[in-house]
Amino acid sequence: MSLIADDIVRFSSVLKIAYNLLTGREYLKRKKFREKKKLISVALPFSDLVYGFPDLVPVFPIRTHTFKMHKYLTYLGSASNIFGWKNVANFLGYIKNMGIGDVSKIIDEIIDNVIDTVNDKYNEMYDIGVENGIPTDFCYGIKILYGMHVTKGKNYDANLNYTIRCSAWNKYLESLKTINNSPKQIWIDIPPRNVGNALELLIENIYDGIRELEKVSGNSYDRNILRNHFQVGNEIRKVYKTILYEISTSDFYPCNPATFSEILVILNNSFQDYNSNAIRYRDNMNSLLYEMKERVRKKIGMDVSNMPKILFTPMFGGWEPKTHEIIYELGGRVLYADWDLLLTLEEIPIKTKTDPVEAYASYLMNITTNGIGCDNDKLTDSYLRIAKKLNVDGLIFNQVFGCHSVSNCFTMLKEKIRRELEIPSIALTFNRIGENIEQVKTRLGAFMEMFRSFK
Amino acid sequence: MDNLELLSEYSLFLREKKEEGKKVVAFISHDNIPEELLDAAGFVPLRLMFAGNDELMDASHDYLSPSTCAFAQSCIGLFSIKPSHYRFLDIIDYFIISNHCVSDICASEIISKYFNIPRLNFYISYTKNDNSGKYFKLELLDFKDQLEKISGIKIKNEDLKESIRNYNNFKKKIFEFSNLNIIGSEKLRVLQRAMLYGPPFLPELESHIQMFKENQVQKTDNLKGILITGGSIFLNDFLIDLIEEAGGNVIFFDTWVGYSYYSQIFEDNIIDSIENPLDLLVNRFKNNIYDDHSVPNFLENKISQIELVYQEYFKKTGRKLGIINHIIKFCDHISLMSSHLKNRLQQKGISVLNLERDYSKANRGQLSTRIEAFLEMM
Numbered sequence: 001m002s003l004i005a006d007d008i009v010r011f012s013s014v015l016k017i018a019y020n021l022l023t024g025r026e027y028l029k030r031k032k033f034r035e036k037k038k039l040i041s042v043a044l045p046f047s048d049l050v051y052g053f054p055d056l057v058p059v060f061p062i063r064t065h066t067f068k069m070h071k072y073l074t075y076l077g078s079a080s081n082i083f084g085w086k087n088v089a090n091f092l093g094y095i096k097n098m099g100i101g102d103v104s105k106i107i108d109e110i111i112d113n114v115i116d117t118v119n120d121k122y123n124e125m126y127d128i129g130v131e132n133g134i135p136t137d138f139c140y141g142i143k144i145l146y147g148m149h150v151t152k153g154k155n156y157d158a159n160l161n162y163t164i165r166c167s168a169w170n171k172y173l174e175s176l177k178t179i180n181n182s183p184k185q186i187w188i189d190i191p192p193r194n195v196g197n198a199l200e201l202l203i204e205n206i207y208d209g210i211r212e213l214e215k216v217s218g219n220s221y222d223r224n225i226l227r228n229h230f231q232v233g234n235e236i237r238k239v240y241k242t243i244l245y246e247i248s249t250s251d252f253y254p255c256n257p258a259t260f261s262e263i264l265v266i267l268n269n270s271f272q273d274y275n276s277n278a279i280r281y282r283d284n285m286n287s288l289l290y291e292m293k294e295r296v297r298k299k300i301g302m303d304v305s306n307m308p309k310i311l312f313t314p315m316f317g318g319w320e321p322k323t324h325e326i327i328y329e330l331g332g333r334v335l336y337a338d339w340d341l342l343l344t345l346e347e348i349p350i351k352t353k354t355d356p357v358e359a360y361a362s363y364l365m366n367i368t369t370n371g372i373g374c375d376n377d378k379l380t381d382s383y384l385r386i387a388k389k390l391n392v393d394g395l396i397f398n399q400v401f402g403c404h405s406v407s408n409c410f411t412m413l414k415e416k417i418r419r420e421l422e423i424p425s426i427a428l429t430f431n432r433i434g435e436n437i438e439q440v441k442t443r444l445g446a447f448m449e450m451f452r453s454f455k
Numbered sequence: 456m457d458n459l460e461l462l463s464e465y466s467l468f469l470r471e472k473k474e475e476g477k478k479v480v481a482f483i484s485h486d487n488i489p490e491e492l493l494d495a496a497g498f499v500p501l502r503l504m505f506a507g508n509d510e511l512m513d514a515s516h517d518y519l520s521p522s523t524c525a526f527a528q529s530c531i532g533l534f535s536i537k538p539s540h541y542r543f544l545d546i547i548d549y550f551i552i553s554n555h556c557v558s559d560i561c562a563s564e565i566i567s568k569y570f571n572i573p574r575l576n577f578y579i580s581y582t583k584n585d586n587s588g589k590y591f592k593l594e595l596l597d598f599k600d601q602l603e604k605i606s607g608i609k610i611k612n613e614d615l616k617e618s619i620r621n622y623n624n625f626k627k628k629i630f631e632f633s634n635l636n637i638i639g640s641e642k643l644r645v646l647q648r649a650m651l652y653g654p655p656f657l658p659e660l661e662s663h664i665q666m667f668k669e670n671q672v673q674k675t676d677n678l679k680g681i682l683i684t685g686g687s688i689f690l691n692d693f694l695i696d697l698i699e700e701a702g703g704n705v706i707f708f709d710t711w712v713g714y715s716y717y718s719q720i721f722e723d724n725i726i727d728s729i730e731n732p733l734d735l736l737v738n739r740f741k742n743n744i745y746d747d748h749s750v751p752n753f754l755e756n757k758i759s760q761i762e763l764v765y766q767e768y769f770k771k772t773g774r775k776l777g778i779i780n781h782i783i784k785f786c787d788h789i790s791l792m793s794s795h796l797k798n799r800l801q802q803k804g805i806s807v808l809n810l811e812r813d814y815s816k817a818n819r820g821q822l823s824t825r826i827e828a829f830l831e832m833m
């Protein structure tokens with residue numbers, strides 16, 4: 001390595017988002033103990049409701065963990081306080097350009113370390129989840145989340161739970177109650193289908209959730225605050241989509257494609273809670289997009305026109321993070337677009353609805369009925385939609401061991417792909433990070449052979 | 456009558472119904488499917504409540520990953536291999552896609568799509584409260600609408616009430632039957648038949664009750680009492696034999712084929728006092744608190760129910776009841792909660808065996824050993 005480090009240091013915004021991800025614990029401790037805010041654990045990429053309260057902070061559970069952070073990243077964090085992330089990035093980029101031996105190596109280590117540290121933590125949580133009663137038969141995502149709650153669950157003031165079509169997920173949420181000192185559970189039931197006045201029921205369910213959040217907060221819900229947040233949330237979604245549909249589909253990338261995939265991973269993993277500060281996150285997203293566009297304009301980056309675009313999905317239940325590097329080495333580029341596939345990057349329609357809760361309910365109902373779908377027919381349509389929109393050349397379906405929901409749609413999907421898209425596809429199985437890498441490489445090698453004559 | 460005989464008789468029964476012009480609607484057998492609506496609309500409900508085997512499970516792998524629950528796999532296998540005794544599955548007219556769990560959705564959808572059986576939809580909220588009750592009603596209305604469209608006949612309230620009454624009386628009879636002091640395998644045999652045929656089985660059920668009342672089999676005293684919870688023992692499953700061979704006797708079937716079905720009874724005055732029959736079905740859904748589909752109180756409710764049965768049994772017999780939690784491999788609902796259920800019940804001094812299995816024959820020996828060891832320990 002590090003082809004990724006080589007590039008990533010030049011993006012101040014990525015450095016910042018990655019830094020915020022790893023130093024979440026300190027940030028959240030400050031929020032909780034000094035500023036007396038309440039932490040709400042969230043896991044799904046549509047948990048915006050928490051932002052309707054000024055003193056509630058949404059947290060994707062991995063962020064309350066301590067990471068063994070490379071000491072130089074800590075220094076960089078401090079340096080950024082003085083010089084700003086942009087200057088830090090410029091400085092790092094300068095060193096890389098000059099190829100200043102040891103220092104350049106340290107930078108590589110820092111970035112590799114960020115990625116490996118997070119992955120090691122996930123595997124550690126997997127083991128804790130299993131040791132504490134999640135049968136090995138369940139998906140990686142559920143095991144790691146349970147592990148995160150066993151270890152740090154007491155830090156939260158509440159969990160915000162949404163029921164979805166995955167029965168394992170809903171049961172997992174209930175099982176959190178078995179953990180000692182587990183926080184209050186707040187449930188929002190999303191009706192499985194939009195029949196009759198189901199939308200009105202969803203609105204009531206959201207209001208019930210709000211009343212529960214009010215009890216945790218001690219403050220009343222403020223619709224203006226929520227509306228303003230949705231505005232910010234929509235800006236984030238818009239930038240996210242621009243990165244997905246403008247940058248990732250173009251022939252010239254602002255960095256090498258493996259780095260680009262890594263950025264998509266970081267976005268995917270930070271979108272659930274916007275790093276607990278939506279405005280800061282939006283600003284980082286804006287500067288990320290700006291930086292990307294600037295680089296493309298100045299022709300800094302890489303011509304990727306001869307590299308087939310491979311959609312890799314789903315990754316939210318766990319996936320092998322080495323995939324995009326392997327594919328890159330095999331001459332392809334990987335796109336991750338789970339959140340748009342499930343329609344969570346759609347706007348929350350505050351322009352057409354005055355009550356933000358109503359707008360939020362419509363947004364959730366759209367995700368449920370048209371994105372995730374209550375059955376596999378709809379879900380497979382979502383894969384097709386995104387593959388068409390991204391105009392991908394191939395699709396890798398990630399079959400997560402123990403996932404009975406999403407993983408089970410591959411037969412149907414394969415048939416639809418054959419019929420409607422005529423692009424190559426394969427299913428890779430995944431159980432745990434780092435397991436069977438050699439096998440993954442072999443299978444991907446065979447898959448990428450199909451693109452040998454790609455122009 | 457052995458199971459093969461039962462299947463051919465059942466096949467005959469269905470064919471007769473078809474000749475009468477009735478249509479057959481199948482679904483995977485869990486809770487909450489409103490059979491009464493099907494009945495009132497003139498359809499014959501067919502519960503898929505057949506256990507699997509290696510061949511059936513393997514046959515599903517063309518459609519689903521092998522890490523899908525063994526029961527859902529086997530349901531697909533039945534359609535894909537078409538074993539000779541299941542030829543009656545060829546005459547199914549519609550298949551209900553429902554979300555008891557996600558494997559239920561996936562398997563039902565595959566059966567409908569790849570075996571060309573038109574689908575009917577019926578979905579249920581995951582929580583249980585007033586709003587999920589209201590949602591249940593929306594689904595009932597939609598379901599009623601779907602049935603009316605295909606049958607071309609309006610379902611009248613009186614007809615639906617009549618069906619509710621019929622099913623209610625039928626369930627009461629099963630309840631009465633379940634209290635008889637007879638060996639578990641006998642009880643299960645009748646229970647399975649009853650649920651497969653529905654109310655037309657009532658006369659036979661009554662004669663079973665009569666017969667068993669006259670010669671109550673009392674020789675169960677030397678066997679160890681077992682409550683089976685978790686996944687059902689479906690038709691053709693050898694599990695009950697293993698339990699009895701090991702010296703156990705299932706006295707309580709706390710599963711879909713069992714208490715979850717026949718306990719959902721209305722008092723007669725309730726049926727009369729509620730005007731809209733759909734509201735009756737909604738009430739039943741809301742009262743079904745032991746249903747494994749629901750969150751967030753499934754575990755607590757299940758523990759209190761098992762504890763209650765355990766205490767009653769102890770009071771009546773002075774003996775302890777052992778709990779076998781039957782986990783059909785890869786079952787989301789039962790498997791995920793299994794270690795918590797066991798720990799919590801054991802803290803109350805109740806012995807629990809978490810018995811996980813698929814339908815492969817090779818498991819038989821291992822299952823026997825585990826059951827024997829558990830009964831020994833009791």
Ligand code: SF4
Pocket residue numbers: 139140141142166167168169316317318400402403404405406407
């Ligand atoms: S959909 Fe699959 S990956 Fe996601 S929580 Fe459910 S089982 Fe896990």
Ligand code: SF4
Pocket residue numbers: 485524525526527555556557558559686783785786787788789
């Ligand atoms: S996973 Fe469990 S609840 Fe679902 S079909 Fe299988 S046995 Fe039934």
